Amino acid sequence: MTTLQSRTAPPTAIRPRVVARTGLYTLLAVNAAVVAWFFAQAGFASNTLIVLGRLAGLYGALLMAFQLLLVARLPWLDRRIGMDRLTAWHRRTGIGVVWTLLTHAVFITFGYAQESSMDPVNQLVNLAETVEGVLRALVALALLLVVGATSARWARRRLAYETWHFIHLYTYVTVVLAFTHQVAAGTTFTASPAARAYWYTVWGVALGAVFLGRLVLPLWRNLRHRLRVAAVVPESDDVVSVYVTGRDLDRLPARAGQFFLWRFLTRDRWWQANPFSLSAAPDGRTLRLTAKASGAGSASLRRIQVGTRVFAEGPYGAFTTLHRTRPESVLIAGGVGVTPIRALLEDLEGHAVVIYRVATDRDAVLYDELRDLALTKGAELHLVTGPVAPDKLAPRELVRLVPDIGDRDVFLCGPPGMMTAVLRSLADLGVPKRQIHFERFSLAG
Template sequence: MRVPITTDTYEDRAETDSAWKDTLESIFWLTGVGALSLMLATGAPIGSIGDALTTIGRATGIVAATMMMVQLLVIARVPVIEHRLGHDRAALLHGRLGRIGFIVICVHVATLVLGYGARVNTGWWDQAWSFALHFGDEMTLAVIGFWLLIAVVATSLAAVRTRWKYERWHAVHMLTYITIAVSIPHQFVNGTTFSGYAFAATDTLARWYWAMMWTVSVGAFLVYRWLRPLWHLLRHRITVARVDRNSDGTISVWMTGRLLQRMHPRAGQFFMWRFLSRGMWTEAHPFSLSRSPRGDVLRITVKPVGDHTAAISDLLPGTKVMAEGPLGRFTAHHRRAHGTVLAGAGSGIAPMVAILEELDSSGPIVVFLRARDASEIPHLDEVRELARERGATLYLLEGRRSTGWLPQGQAATMTQLVPAIAASDVYVCGPEEWAKAVLDEARACGAPEEHLHREEFAW
């Protein structure tokens, strides 16, 4: 039985989420502030141009390294971070820090080369080669990492990514983690802040502080990105039960396992699924649950758009599955209003089916499903039955694309279709332009920003 959520519960959740986000953001900032404070305590001379440039180089190096740590943490899929930020926001923060961090690293390299060069009266070119060849193996590794980072940034440009398949881009992007790994040793050996020479008590404190920060960030990444999926594989023994080829062209994969409820999956969330069959085990792809999780049965619905998704239709019963998750905040658990609007298009319809199944009938529910034709909507019969049971209003938005969120030839405001829009949560999943149009329309009709929910699988 689904228990209606009270207004107090909505407010409590909003306050809790806000407090957690503020706490996480404060921790991220204080980590960098603490490291910079220790740098100043261990000495930061600025008496000459060379000293000033070197000090700037040390400070920017600390800032860049702190950004790397935060990048690892937000993309490590640590539950407390994942549930509070959401997967898409964490991924966006990861990318934003990467872009800003690259600029900071370039400043770090440039100022150190110029600063050291000014102190020993050598040109910048000779000093750059000196760093690469004469400052020890740790510095040589850091230089190699810098050039690897340039390659990653170059391939991450939009002009390149739009021409590459996800699998190829992802393989190159993995160099980022190699870059981080080879950059860590020189921070303890060549850097003056964390080398631990013990000229003062702060030297030892700085070294242990920095070692602890890297241990937490790298440890969280290894535990939650690698060890946890392996643990789920061994503990829950998820396997493919059957594969259905739906009339709309999508593929439904039913999976069973042991103690799946202990993974705490919720309708609307997704997993990174790795099917352990020949030709597929090397790749993990995100797919939302298309059915409210119950017992030891899970279902995903996939639209074949590439080689990997097309191959899913050939999966055999008994195929083992490695599941990383559940991920995301796109769930009814994060509702903040009395009413609910579900808007899905394309593959974004799948999580809407699961969320609708989980909703109670305590508030008005409106469902929008967008497709060129009703025959292309997955699980439409299920949605119609669920809408009848929940007393939901169902709109099938059929037709060709237009510049707005409605198909060509249809004109209406969201207020007309959803009278209680200002007191409703709006869940949107679908193509980027269409989802943005839906959210813009909801805002224009009075829906508060905190009532808008969207999660995407960006790369």
């Protein structure tokens, strides 16, 4: 293979992911301080349990609003952090929401029971019957516990995505009920006009972000670009590429390595969205996705007719050249995970080494394209075949293929098991985490 003799200038040292993450942490910390200040301004109850319960409720509300922001799919955040990481933060924040609101309910109930000499159960019933908004809060908490239970890993594996997503939509009902409870019974609302304005702003921004990112932006982009299927090309017995065209695609902010949630508006599939990466760098005229028949949604792509209307949400993902830290790179693909890798190779500058891991030569989807593209770009291409064991991407093998791997950015995409093994190998080789780029398809409601 030929290699490039000249090296591009090193990418900027300012890491977009660090900037976005720091911004989110700062936003949460500042709001936590503001909540504490308004809480102190409202005055304290004589009962310690009630004081702690009210504070837990306020922080639960703040975390719930922050949780909405994380899954609003705002382009600025998604391009810098990635939907998979934002989803993981959303889940961890959800655990915090459940525990803070449970603490709020328990402490408030026991605190008032202590003052009234009632048992906790009767006290809770009394609060629900006499205090406006408490019954709504109890319904919201029950819904939140159901959503949380179905989001646990053991339950998530047993539920179809559509079922889980439908249940998850009740989170928005929970938000509305929790907010009306806060308006009706929250001491900060009654104690200070400034606090009321603050909480209305917090909830308005959170819900507005969801409305903008999940509804307005996808609708606007699809109305503008009017996507349609231009061609359906079988790549092998179980792999197919779909070419999509539309208006003004040069203004669609898609980058190599990103993915869309695709809805092909046929009679039997219009309601189902599937995440597929772009398998070629966007050229302003056509978008291409390549998928393997691993489920009903991907298997049906082969039957899609040319001219079928397409509704695409996105582009999503931080698996792009935006996050490069080194002038040279390694791209490691496994199976159909080659699709974003192939697109990235087209977009990358500087010398690249491509490692394509498959079971057999017949499984090497888009290999001819990769070979031609590698030749054009002056990249090295290694096709690694064979069974899973022994591990052919173990540390010793990676160093043999790429002796200077520690000085390169590593882009990785493939089946979960392979990705886990390669990440372990990279850690054993001491490749800095900031140079390792990967993304998993992970959707949040």
